[in-house]
Amino acid sequence: MKYLETKGVDMAVELGPQTVLRNLMKRNVPGIPAFSFDNEDDILLLERKLSNTENKAGEGSGNxxxxxxxxxxxxxxxxxxxxxxxxxxxxxxxxxxxxxxxxxxxxxxxxxxxxxxxxxxxxxxxxxxxxxxxxxxxxxxxxxxxxxxxxxxxxxxx
Incomplete structure (x- = not known):
């Protein structure tokens, strides 16, 4: 997980059942948001995050x-x-x-x-x-x- 962080990974998505990897990511590399497809709330958050990638004025700038x-x-x-x-x-x-x-x-x-x-x-x-x-x-x-x-x-x- 630390290796992924050093390589610039900025998001993780767990495709398997439950949320074990997501929870490990949150604990070990809290700067990288992690989502699990086995969790309904995470799916909604992930959809929202991915929809934010359209580069409208100011977006993507961190502002x-x-x-x-x-x-x-x-x-x-x-x-x-x-x-x-x-x-x-x-x-x-x-x-x-x-x-x-x-x-x-x-x-x-x-x-x-x-x-x-x-x-x-x-x-x-x-x-x-x-x-x-x-x-x-x-x-x-x-x-x-x-x-x-x-x-x-x-x-x-x-």
Missing amino acids: GLKFLKMCLATAVSTKNTNWNEEEYAKGVVEPYRRIQKIKEEMESNSYEPSFEQIKEAAEMLKHIFRTKGVDLKEQRERFETISKETGFESLFEM
Whole structure:
């Protein structure tokens, strides 16, 4: 397993029954995601990981997680002018938690978010901005910063 790691193997798929090899990979080379075809959840994760290989803007660059983290940081650091607690809960807290959930899922499964997940996070951040009452100029500036640092410029035609 260490040999595979030194040769640049970046994913392992166990085709036999059960999950013995997958579990050994996770224990011995945790940087290499391993999937078992005998496990329904693993099949879904593998399909998702393989579907993420289309090289759309920013994808394949390793910047998807950075994009999600920057969305979260921007959501928190942007001034709020809406003091309606119900609107804030629905328009800021809920979208923030959705972005956070995507990020945590990606981190725990060691794969990049899909292009659709990146777009969803951008839409959630737009929703947060609108709810907080952030003016359009500041929204554009913040999205420009995120897009330049992550390579997802094509998402931000506002």
